[in-house]
Amino acid sequence: HISHEFKSPLSAILAACELLQDTIHNIKNNNIIIIKESQELIDLIKNQAEKLEKWVHELLNLARAEIPHANPDIHCDFNQVFTDFSYPNLSLHKQNTTNKSAIIPISEHIIHNLLHQIALNAEQHGQAKNLYLAWAIQKDFIFLSISNDGIPISENTAKRLFTPFFTTARTEGNTGLGLLTLQALLRAHGGTLVLEKLENAQFSIQIPLK
Numbered sequence: 001h002i003s004h005e006f007k008s009p010l011s012a013i014l015a016a017c018e019l020l021q022d023t024i025h026n027i028k029n030n031n032i033i034i035i036k037e038s039q040e041l042i043d044l045i046k047n048q049a050e051k052l053e054k055w056v057h058e059l060l061n062l063a064r065a066e067i068p069h070a071n072p073d074i075h076c077d078f079n080q081v082f083t084d085f086s087y088p089n090l091s092l093h094k095q096n097t098t099n100k101s102a103i104i105p106i107s108e109h110i111i112h113n114l115l116h117q118i119a120l121n122a123e124q125h126g127q128a129k130n131l132y133l134a135w136a137i138q139k140d141f142i143f144l145s146i147s148n149d150g151i152p153i154s155e156n157t158a159k160r161l162f163t164p165f166f167t168t169a170r171t172e173g174n175t176g177l178g179l180l181t182l183q184a185l186l187r188a189h190g191g192t193l194v195l196e197k198l199e200n201a202q203f204s205i206q207i208p209l210k
Helices: 002-024 032-066 078-084 108-124 155-160 178-188
Strands: 091-096 132-137 143-146 192-195 203-208
Touching: 002 032, 078 091, 078 108, 078 132, 108 132, 108 143, 108 178, 143 155
Parallel strands: 091 132
Antiparallel strands: 132 143, 143 203, 192 203
């Protein structure tokens, strides 16, 4: 409900920016200074409004992620998603202890986003070149380990890694909600996502089998 309350004024602000954009083209005498200053203000307002719009969208995703899921129709073969996953900016090193299907009660989209988000973090924050992924089945769970060869995660960053809006890449447009949302999604499905080791930024993921 709160996110929807934000959407209306944000939409109005963005619409007003578009109208102002059209207006400055009609300034009398083509006053270059006024046009330049007006354009800068419009760009600033529009940029900040779009950031807020993105945060509202991510907050809505987080709220939905925290709702427990129990839909028997939603499932995927983890082994297939793992095998098909690719990330063009990193060399992937995959280790799979089994070649059989591993059906989990989570959508393919969520698992792909999980792998992509951790790969993106390794590239952007850790400046990694290689990503190491290994998974195995133990009892009724899939255990997945992901690490990289980039810069280790600092203790200060580790303490705040799953804190809402915390990010070390704000200028790149990150909202600081990506990992938190994925952690909430996994928890809603009976799984876990934790940072296991600072060195090599090793994440451990546990997902129940269907």
